[in-house]
Amino acid sequence: MLDAQTLLIARDLSVQFGGVRAVNQVSFEVRRGEVFTLIGPNGAGKTTVFNLISRIYTPTGGELVFEGRRLAEVPPHGIAQLGIARTFQNIELFEHATVLQNLLIGHHIHRGAGFWSNLFFTPASRQAELAARRRAEEVIDFLDLQHHRDAMVAGLPYGVRKVVELGRALCTGPKLLLLDEPSSGLNVEETEDMAFWIQDIRNELGITVLMVEHDMSLVSRVSDRVLAMNQGEVLALGTPAEVQAHPGVIEAYLGSVDDVSSLRRQAA
Numbered sequence: 001m002l003d004a005q006t007l008l009i010a011r012d013l014s015v016q017f018g019g020v021r022a023v024n025q026v027s028f029e030v031r032r033g034e035v036f037t038l039i040g041p042n043g044a045g046k047t048t049v050f051n052l053i054s055r056i057y058t059p060t061g062g063e064l065v066f067e068g069r070r071l072a073e074v075p076p077h078g079i080a081q082l083g084i085a086r087t088f089q090n091i092e093l094f095e096h097a098t099v100l101q102n103l104l105i106g107h108h109i110h111r112g113a114g115f116w117s118n119l120f121f122t123p124a125s126r127q128a129e130l131a132a133r134r135r136a137e138e139v140i141d142f143l144d145l146q147h148h149r150d151a152m153v154a155g156l157p158y159g160v161r162k163v164v165e166l167g168r169a170l171c172t173g174p175k176l177l178l179l180d181e182p183s184s185g186l187n188v189e190e191t192e193d194m195a196f197w198i199q200d201i202r203n204e205l206g207i208t209v210l211m212v213e214h215d216m217s218l219v220s221r222v223s224d225r226v227l228a229m230n231q232g233e234v235l236a237l238g239t240p241a242e243v244q245a246h247p248g249v250i251e252a253y254l255g256s257v258d259d260v261s262s263l264r265r266q267a268a
Contacts, residue, residue, distance in 0.1 A: 106171030
């Protein structure tokens with residue numbers, strides 16, 4: 001029976017590409033209202049897990065269950081309607097559209113009006129348009145994007161574009177927000193701002209966050225629990241402090257425990 005506090009379950013999740021097993025029997029649960037982070041060196045399988053949740057890939061073993069529903073039964077285009085939104089490590093925005101237009105695209109999945117209603121701009125279509133604009137303006141206010149509201153995305157600094165992509169994901173009204181390396185390419189100040197957004201998304205909007213991240217200071221600051229992976233398998237699961245102190249995690253990042261001890265002696 002599904003625990004009411006459990007939003008997403010991965011059971012023995014596996015995927016294989018040719019002879020390479022990118023994810024091998026990975027299991028974890030994401031609870032409602034938490035920030036759950038996947039960490040690990042490059043090639044550990046973290047983004048592959050995101051691609052499995054997003055239905056970009058299909059598991060070759062195990063299963064994913066979201067609110068009691070097996071994700072394998074949901075077509076890729078139905079994932080956002082189910083309540084799962086995602087950002088990407090490499091920003092995926094419409095660069096020749098404004099910030100507002102990009103956010104309105106995020107709300108498109110909630111447009112209840114049909115083709116003919118939209119074509120003739122009926123009262124139902126007008127109401128849907130007003131609802132989309134209200135939601136977009138709420139997100140603009142939440143993320144302090146008022147100054148960039150009507151700016152073309154192509155002319156914005158990289159850090160602002162990262163926030164715009166975050167805003168577009170929020171416009172879908174997600175229950176679970178997948179953040180793929182949200183601090184990638186950001187400077188220290190922008191990473192600080194991103195930490196505030198993640199905390200506010202969880203605390204003020206009540207959205208559960210599943211994150212892939214390399215910046216351990218950000219991980220420690222915002223995460224409730226952390227899952228460390230290496231070569232497609234689970235290394236450790238626990239609080240940020242517990243996982244960072246795990247010998248297997250230290251070895252995966254820095255080499256053997258003996259090597260780490262030697263480096264510490266040399267630095268002393």
